[in-house]
Amino acid sequence: MDPTPAEPPPGCLVLLLRLSAGMTADVVTGRGETVAVAAVRHLADELLDGLVNTLAAGYAIGAVDVAVLGYRTGPDGAPQVLSLLPDGDPKPRLVPLTHVVGMPAAPRDAEGQPKKWTVPPACGGDPCPTAALAAAYQMVSVWLTGRFAARPPVVIHCTDTAGLDAAYFRVARSLALLATGHGPVRLLHYVFEAGAEPVPLGTWAAAPEGEPWAELFRTSGDLAENPDAGKPRRRAIAVNDWDIGDPWDALFAYEWRGDTVAWTGSGGFGSSRALWVEKMGNTPEQWEDAYAVDAPGGAAAIADGASSGIYCSIWAQQLSQRFLADRPDAREPIALNKWVNGLRAEWRAAINYNNLNWSKQAKVDQVGAAATLLTLEIGPEADGERPWRAAAVGDASLFWVRGGRLLGTFPVAAADQFGSAPLLVRSNPGFRTLAVAAAGTCRPGDRFVLATDAVAARLLKSSAGPGPEWDRFETMTADDWRAELDTLRRSKDMVNDDCTLVVLCVAGAETSGGREPPEAIGEDNELEDETPLANEHASPEATGAESELEEPLASDEPPADEDASPVLLQAPAEGEAREEADVLPSAEELVEQPEPHVEPPPADAPPAARDGFPESTDPRV
Incomplete structure (x- = not known):
C-alpha cells in the first residue's frame, strides 16, 4: 500500500x-x-x-x-x-x-x-x-x-x-x-x-x-x-x-503508521477453549460455523456460514483454517481480495464440483457459499504488553475482557445492530471482499472472546445490564452451555442459529502493570479494576466443574516445531455440544459421495421436483 x-x-x-x-x-x-x-x-x-x-x-x-x-x-x-x-x-x-x-x-x-x-x-x-x-x-x-x-x-x-x-x-x-x-x-x-x-x-x-x-x-x-x-x-x-x-x-493532522510488528510466531495465546452447538432442529452435521486457533502463532479466526448458500460449512472451515496458514493482512483490501480469490478454486475442488448433479452445480454457479469472517492476531510481548489487530467481514464479534470487565467490542457495539444481511466473504468470483479493522494493546491475562452473531447479540444484550460472567465460559460444561442456549432460544430471547464461542487467554506473566495505549483507554491512566481473574487455571477439583482449558504455555516463545497444526475442531457424537478437540473433519469428508449423472427435469416441472433448488437452502438436499 x-x-x-x-x-x-x-x-x-x-x-x-x-x-x-x-x-x-x-x-x-x-x-x-x-x-x-x-x-x-x-x-x-x-x-x-x-x-x-x-x-x-x-x-x-x-x-x-x-x-x-x-x-x-x-x-x-x-x-x-x-x-x-x-x-x-x-x-x-x-x-x-x-x-x-x-x-x-x-x-x-x-x-x-x-x-x-x-x-x-x-x-x-x-x-x-x-x-x-x-x-x-x-x-x-x-x-x-x-x-x-x-x-x-x-x-x-x-x-x-x-x-x-x-x-x-x-x-x-x-x-x-x-x-x-x-x-x-x-x-x-x-x-x-x-x-x-x-x-x-x-x-x-x-x-x-x-x-x-x-x-x-x-x-x-x-x-x-x-x-x-x-x-x-x-x-x-x-x-x-x-x-x-x-x-x-x-x-x-495525520501521518501513515508503518506496521513493524512480527505477527507470526508470537506465542500470543496461553490457553483457549471453544464451545459450539447447531441450530435447534438441525443435526450436528448441519452446523455451518467454523473456527481455528493457533496458540503458538498468536492467531485465531471464526467464521459463520450463510444458511442461504450451498456447502457453506466447507467454505467457513476453509476461511478460518487457511487464515492461520497464510496470514494475509486482512485489513488491506488488495491483499484480502487476492487471498480470497485464491481460495475459490480450492473450494470448488473440495466440494467435488465436477461430480455434483446438475441442480447442485447450478446452485454453486448461481449462489455459491458465503460466510462472515473475524480474525485476531496477537503480537510479541514487550514491557508487559502485546499489540493486537483484528479484521472483520460481517458481524462475527470480538469481546475484549480484563479482570471480568468488558473493555470493548468489535465490529458491533450494540445488540440491535445485528441484521439479516451482513457483509460476507463469497466463494463465487465477481464479489469484492471488504473488511473493517481494529487494533489495540492488551496485557497478559486479558481474554478475547470470539462469537458468531447469535451468541454475540445475546452477549451484548446482557452487557447492557450487569453483564455476563465471562470466566464461566472457561469452566462450564458443554451440556450446561447447550442447556442455557436452548432455554434462551425457546423463550425467544435469542435467535435460533448455529452458535460458536471461542475464549482466548493472552499469554505472558500475569501482571497488573503497564498502560493501555491512548487509543484504547487513555495514556497514564489505569483502569480501576486491574485484578487478574482468580483461579483462572484452577484444577477441576478446585472449581467443582470440568475444565476444558489447555495448559498454559510454559513461556512466551513458540515451541520448536513452528509448523505444528493449529488447534482445530472435531464434530462430537450426535446430541452433544461440541468443544475444542484435536482435529477438524476435512472438507472432503463433509461432502456427499458423487451421484450418478441424471438429466434435469423439464423446465416447467414444479419446484418440488427440482432437487430442492432454489427453494431449499440445505446443500445436502
Whole structure:
C-alpha cells in the first residue's frame, strides 16, 4: 500500500449533538453566558462553515463525508437520532461535504458569525448518550469498511454529563479500537455543564478527580502537536469552551503508521477453549460455523456460514483454517481480495464440483457459499504488553475482557445492530471482499472472546445490564452451555442459529502493570479494576466443574516445531455440544459421495421436483 497517495485520503466527520431537556440550562463559556444548546449549535455551525469555505476556496482537503446528528428520547422513551443538516431529511447519514456546500444554510446573524448549517428541533426528552454513540459507531464502522488507507474518522460529541455511565464508556472505548493505517478513530468530547468553569481543550494533562470526568478524559482521543498554533499534544476534552482549531487538527493532522510488528510466531495465546452447538432442529452435521486457533502463532479466526448458500460449512472451515496458514493482512483490501480469490478454486475442488448433479452445480454457479469472517492476531510481548489487530467481514464479534470487565467490542457495539444481511466473504468470483479493522494493546491475562452473531447479540444484550460472567465460559460444561442456549432460544430471547464461542487467554506473566495505549483507554491512566481473574487455571477439583482449558504455555516463545497444526475442531457424537478437540473433519469428508449423472427435469416441472433448488437452502438436499 502506498502511504503517500497523490490525493489526501478520504475523511469522515460525525458531529453528535445532545438535544435532551437538560441542554436548555444556562452555561458560562469562554465566550460568555448562553444556553448549552446554543453553544453546541454555534460550535457545529462554526466548524461546518469553516469546512465549506475552505472547500469553496479551492484548497485540496480531500473527500470528506459529514454527518450532523441530534439525539434525545422520544415521547415513547425510545432513543431518537436524526440528521440536523438543513436539507430537510432527518435520516441519519453521512453526506459528502461537496453536497453540504449546496444546502440551504440560514444567513449569518451578524458579521463574523457562521451561517446556520444545523437545524435542531426544540430540546426535550431524556438523554440517551449510549444509544447515540453506538449509532455513531455503526456509521463510522460501515464507512471504514474497505477503507484502511483513510485518515482517522473524527467523532465530536457535544453533551452534558447526565447518563454518561459504564455502558457509554464501553462504547467510547470500542469506537477508539476502530483502526486505519493513519491511526484510530478520534473521539472529541465537548461538555457543556451548568455550574462548571470553562476548561479549554488541552488544559488537563492527567485525568481529573471524580467521575465521569476521569473516564471522559481516558476515552477522549489524543490530538497531535501543532507547533504553528503553539499547541502541544493534548487530550481532546473541553468543558464550556471550544476552539475550532482543535477539531481542525483532528481532521487534517495525520501521518501513515508503518506496521513493524512480527505477527507470526508470537506465542500470543496461553490457553483457549471453544464451545459450539447447531441450530435447534438441525443435526450436528448441519452446523455451518467454523473456527481455528493457533496458540503458538498468536492467531485465531471464526467464521459463520450463510444458511442461504450451498456447502457453506466447507467454505467457513476453509476461511478460518487457511487464515492461520497464510496470514494475509486482512485489513488491506488488495491483499484480502487476492487471498480470497485464491481460495475459490480450492473450494470448488473440495466440494467435488465436477461430480455434483446438475441442480447442485447450478446452485454453486448461481449462489455459491458465503460466510462472515473475524480474525485476531496477537503480537510479541514487550514491557508487559502485546499489540493486537483484528479484521472483520460481517458481524462475527470480538469481546475484549480484563479482570471480568468488558473493555470493548468489535465490529458491533450494540445488540440491535445485528441484521439479516451482513457483509460476507463469497466463494463465487465477481464479489469484492471488504473488511473493517481494529487494533489495540492488551496485557497478559486479558481474554478475547470470539462469537458468531447469535451468541454475540445475546452477549451484548446482557452487557447492557450487569453483564455476563465471562470466566464461566472457561469452566462450564458443554451440556450446561447447550442447556442455557436452548432455554434462551425457546423463550425467544435469542435467535435460533448455529452458535460458536471461542475464549482466548493472552499469554505472558500475569501482571497488573503497564498502560493501555491512548487509543484504547487513555495514556497514564489505569483502569480501576486491574485484578487478574482468580483461579483462572484452577484444577477441576478446585472449581467443582470440568475444565476444558489447555495448559498454559510454559513461556512466551513458540515451541520448536513452528509448523505444528493449529488447534482445530472435531464434530462430537450426535446430541452433544461440541468443544475444542484435536482435529477438524476435512472438507472432503463433509461432502456427499458423487451421484450418478441424471438429466434435469423439464423446465416447467414444479419446484418440488427440482432437487430442492432454489427453494431449499440445505446443500445436502
